[in-house]
Amino acid sequence: MASVEEFVESAGLYFERLGLSRTAGRVIGVLLVDPDDSADAPGLCEQLGVAKSSMSVALGQLERGGLVERFRPPRGRRDHYRLTEDVFGRAFRAKMAEFTAFAQLAEQGLAAVGDHPKSRARLEHMRDMYGFMGREFPKLLDQWDRERH
Amino acid sequence: MASVEEFVESAGLYFERLGLSRTAGRVIGVLLVDPDDSADAPGLCEQLGVAKSSMSVALGQLERGGLVERFRPPRGRRDHYRLTEDVFGRAFRAKMAEFTAFAQLAEQGLAAVGDHPKSRARLEHMRDMYGFMGREFPKLLDQWDRERH
DNA sequence: TAGTCTGTTCGGAACGGTCCGAACAGACTA
DNA sequence: TAGTCTGTTCGGACCGTTCCGAACAGACTA
Numbered sequence A, B: 001m002a003s004v005e006e007f008v009e010s011a012g013l014y015f016e017r018l019g020l021s022r023t024a025g026r027v028i029g030v031l032l033v034d035p036d037d038s039a040d041a042p043g044l045c046e047q048l049g050v051a052k053s054s055m056s057v058a059l060g061q062l063e064r065g066g067l068v069e070r071f072r073p074p075r076g077r078r079d080h081y082r083l084t085e086d087v088f089g090r091a092f093r094a095k096m097a098e099f100t101a102f103a104q105l106a107e108q109g110l111a112a113v114g115d116h117p118k119s120r121a122r123l124e125h126m127r128d129m130y131g132f133m134g135r136e137f138p139k140l141l142d143q144w145d146r147e148r149h
Numbered sequence C: 001t002a003g004t005c006t007g008t009t010c011g012g013a014a015c016g017g018t019c020c021g022a023a024c025a026g027a028c029t030a
Numbered sequence D: 001t002a003g004t005c006t007g008t009t010c011g012g013a014c015c016g017t018t019c020c021g022a023a024c025a026g027a028c029t030a
Helices: A004-016 A022-033 A041-048 A052-064 A087-112 A117-148 B004-016 B022-033 B041-048 B052-064 B087-112 B117-148
Strands: A068-071 A080-083 B068-071 B080-083
Touching: A004 A022, A004 B087, A022 A041, A022 A052, A022 A068, A022 A080, A022 B087, A022 B117, A041 A052, A052 A068, A052 A080, A087 A117, A087 B004, A087 B022, A087 B117, A117 B022, A117 B087, A117 B117, B004 B022, B022 B041, B022 B052, B022 B068, B022 B080, B041 B052, B052 B068, B052 B080, B087 B117
Parallel strands: none
Antiparallel strands: A068 A080, B068 B080
């Protein structure tokens, strides 16, 4: 119940629900508990029992998503990967984008629906609520930054 | 760009990313713009071009998730479905649960990892940040309720 | 009771996403 | 230049999910 393997497996599950692939999620799990700050692709393949091609696309996903960054030590031959400084800040900002996207979806609905009062009221409620969250959530992030640093 | 069909299709896409099936998402789209407050299963099948078996499982998902509720008009023979009063409140609360789940994932990591300072610092940061969001987000919902009603 | 209507459950088909091994491209070494 | 190492891309296989049509179960009507 407290082994690193189990944690990595859980992380794979959790991050998969965020839209990542299972492998990408497990990579994040490894990087979270790794005593070193970084890992390299062959090591990750070995540790997770995954082909290097799959690892390549998983790491590409993570890099494009800004969750992981790639670097190469001086005089090194292979890339290393580590979590970006504010992985979690980024994850939260992605959530925020989701809020504004839903507000826009409501706008689309308002543009499409006629002038039925109930429909409009529903969609306006949706727009206002997601808009409110989209505005307030970043403030929460700022508050966290202030209280922490 | 402003037709109801397109809106329903968009809604299907958007809610699919929240973990619903495509069909369930489109059902929500229909219920959002429907001038009446409700729809019945045969009508939804007709409108979305979907088999009634698929509709049955989609509506079951939505009902179990608390997004849609089922009722039967007096002397009626068939069930009707409508969005629950605070669909969006529920959606936000689900997000909140996600936050606390990630805080717990961090706890699991802390229990599994040794005493490597960097690993612990990362995981404690994760735990604290998601914990903070899990505590503060409900307040945001309360604030919204107060300002609105 | 037989017939009709509503909704659920089941087995199989279809689809999208992920994975693997192999081929490939570029950088470095000898 | 030939050989080695690292990382990417490609085609095919696999897996889980969602869908459909059909069979089923329950409530109501005549």
